Amino acid sequence: MILNHKDNVATALCHLEAGDILQLRIGERTLEIKLRAQVPFGHKFSLAQMAPGSPVIKYGEVIGTSTEAIQLGDYVHVHNVASARGRGDLAKVMK
């Protein structure tokens, strides 16, 4: 499921396997994606190439920042996305 045409991640509405090929409609255009990893139900995968430090977008809004390069069809979760909020760990470093 893609919630907004600005999104660079989509949510899997069923369990998806690495190698699955998906045809996705984003607004007017169609995107073909070959998944590079398993994506469990309700989890996310990438709709675009992202350099490290890129905004990750869902609901048309920024939900975090990529911590490494993300390829089209990559599984997107806590291993490659960081939150910008509630980061007491970063506040400590800044002291």
Added chain:
Amino acid sequence: MSFQGYRRQNGSVGTRNYVGIISTVSCANDVTWWISQEVEGSVPFVHGQGCAQTRPDLDQVTRTLISLGWNPNLAGVLIVSLGCESVLADQIAAGIAKSGKPVEMVVIQKVGGAKTAVARGSSLAQAMVAKTSTLRREEFADSELVLGVKCGASDTTSGLAANPAAGATCDLLIDNGGTCIFGETTEFIGAEHILVRRAATHQVAEKIMNVVARTEKRAIAMGFDMRGGQPTTGNIAGGLTTIEEKSLGAIVKGGSRPIQEVYEYGERPQGKGLFIVDTPGREPEFLTALAAAGAQVIVFTTGLGAPQGFPFIPVIKVTANPATYERLPDHLDMLVNLTGHTDFAETGRTLYQEIVEVASGKQTKAEILNYGNFPNIFTIGPVI
């Protein structure tokens, strides 16, 4: 649309007709519980606060206990006090009595200990039940409904379908002249810019920004990444990656109407429409905040399956995760279709119908199970 409710002396309307046995302090919890077990038609409110705390927290506990006593689902209240606690039982009883409902009190240290307190408290509660149980349901317009909205044990399906459905229901109720209350300020973090656009006034917008900043500051002060605590371990297993993602999915449960005011924990909103109560989203504390705010029915969306109800508020459990709905039939009241739709008007109407039926007396799964007897009151400072 209309529902069948109980008329209270102060003009509010209950959807249930219980006598509340309210503990003033954690030390009075056992007696409170025993009395509630003795007396059919009574419900307990036990919690972990009320003593050895700083003034702001003692005031917050006092305010919350008074507001709980005002909840229209309670026909009368028995206060159970230990006797030496920091909060003042007399002040709480007097505060509740202003609502016009009968209030009685038993003080454990005065009456000679737990056994005597249970005996005396049970007699007082029995007499109140005998009197208040003669009240019959009457028809009221749905504009009298005060709906609390909460999400818990969320996964990505919560933000995709269950919360938008709850939001559509809130919009319907507000358009019909009713009231909705939401909160869970931690889950505004990363989505506050959207809520601010819906503030009825500039002052309300400022309050929203302030409560979010205050909540985030408390989390940051601990010196760790909030992730794992928020989003929770279960949220992450359910596919939620960051607090921003969780928040963007969470705020839609409050619908799309203007936000009229932001209230402190334990306060009772005045007037009708959509309100925020500033409190973290953890179940024991937040359900209490909704009850204190005067909610007579709560809609609780969940992804992974949160079981909590509340002692005197019917809590309707809604999920959009079909596996959860199948796995936890004892806990879940309603399944929302997840199949990629974006128009929740129809689902909102179905949920609205369910709310009206529950308000009129239909039992929710949490009520049938009698699950949710251990709520708490949110406090800020240390135990001292």
